[in-house]
Amino acid sequence: MNLIAGIDVSAGALAAQKTRLDIVAQNIANAQTTRTPNGGPYQRQIVSFESELVRHSGSGPSLQSVKVAAISADRTPGQQVYNPQHPDAGPDGLVMMPNVNLSYEMVDLITASRAYEANLTIVKNARLMAMKALEIGK
Amino acid sequence: MSPIGSVNPLNSAPLGRVDAPLPKISLPGGPHTAAPADGFGQMLDGLVATVEAKQGDANAITRQVLLGDNDQLHQSVIAMQEASVAFNMMVEVRNKLVESYQELMRMQV
Numbered sequence: 001m002n003l004i005a006g007i008d009v010s011a012g013a014l015a016a017q018k019t020r021l022d023i024v025a026q027n028i029a030n031a032q033t034t035r036t037p038n039g040g041p042y043q044r045q046i047v048s049f050e051s052e053l054v055r056h057s058g059s060g061p062s063l064q065s066v067k068v069a070a071i072s073a074d075r076t077p078g079q080q081v082y083n084p085q086h087p088d089a090g091p092d093g094l095v096m097m098p099n100v101n102l103s104y105e106m107v108d109l110i111t112a113s114r115a116y117e118a119n120l121t122i123v124k125n126a127r128l129m130a131m132k133a134l135e136i137g138k
Numbered sequence: 139m140s141p142i143g144s145v146n147p148l149n150s151a152p153l154g155r156v157d158a159p160l161p162k163i164s165l166p167g168g169p170h171t172a173a174p175a176d177g178f179g180q181m182l183d184g185l186v187a188t189v190e191a192k193q194g195d196a197n198a199i200t201r202q203v204l205l206g207d208n209d210q211l212h213q214s215v216i217a218m219q220e221a222s223v224a225f226n227m228m229v230e231v232r233n234k235l236v237e238s239y240q241e242l243m244r245m246q247v
Contacts, residue, residue: 003223007216014212123216130223134230 004126008054012065013119019068020047020112024105031100034088041088042098044074074099182231189228192221 002008023045033042050069053062076099084093196217202208 003227004216004220007220011213011216015210018210018212120212123212123219127219127223131226134223134226 004123004130005060006063007123007126009063009065010119010122010126012052012054012067014116014123016047016049016066016068017112017116017119019071021109021116023047023071024109024112027100028102028105028109031098031102031105033098034086034095041078041096042100043078044076044098044100045071046074047071182235185228185231189221189224192217192224196221 027044030042036042048069048071049066051064052067054065078099079097080094081097082093083089083095086095089095196214199208199210199217200214203211203214208214
């Protein structure tokens, strides 16, 4: 029994946007990280999404939800800062900084937040429709 | 449908005496001695079980979130909302049942 139609689609989208928010948090947290287990500075991570067919029972169209396809690294080189006192500085005194741009991350953060809100509105309206359907004839 | 005015009282069947014995009326399929055992009651049982299962699911997911095993807060809230809608539907079905029962009880025979 699935009383609230289409809620699985929105649930998938909410999970995907939450992952995106987590990755933005990780990027901002590591904006100054110059050392990683792989060697070199931290590399900015990017989330990409892909559509996913929702298993559907009963009538109605088959719906497509969304899921995280991959979390891949941004390969653009980071800034080089002259800081000879830094423990990770090279022989020429230059430190490789992460390629995280705070402005990009804030834009990503706001986009993810607004997308999450939009999906929550869908959930709210789907529930409202179900509740209104139960009030037929009153 | 013929108009009411065309009925000729002289052509209608002669009226029987008031104290004449009543004709036997036989119910098709013999007398009903017992109510059907399954049917709507069973369906209602199924509905209640489904609602209970939904509430159990919501409970389990909320518990996982609160214990920190799961960070999908929205799944917990969505499960709770689904359980709430299912419960409301069950209450509506019950209200309709009671309403029709009371309507039958008020019926004059």
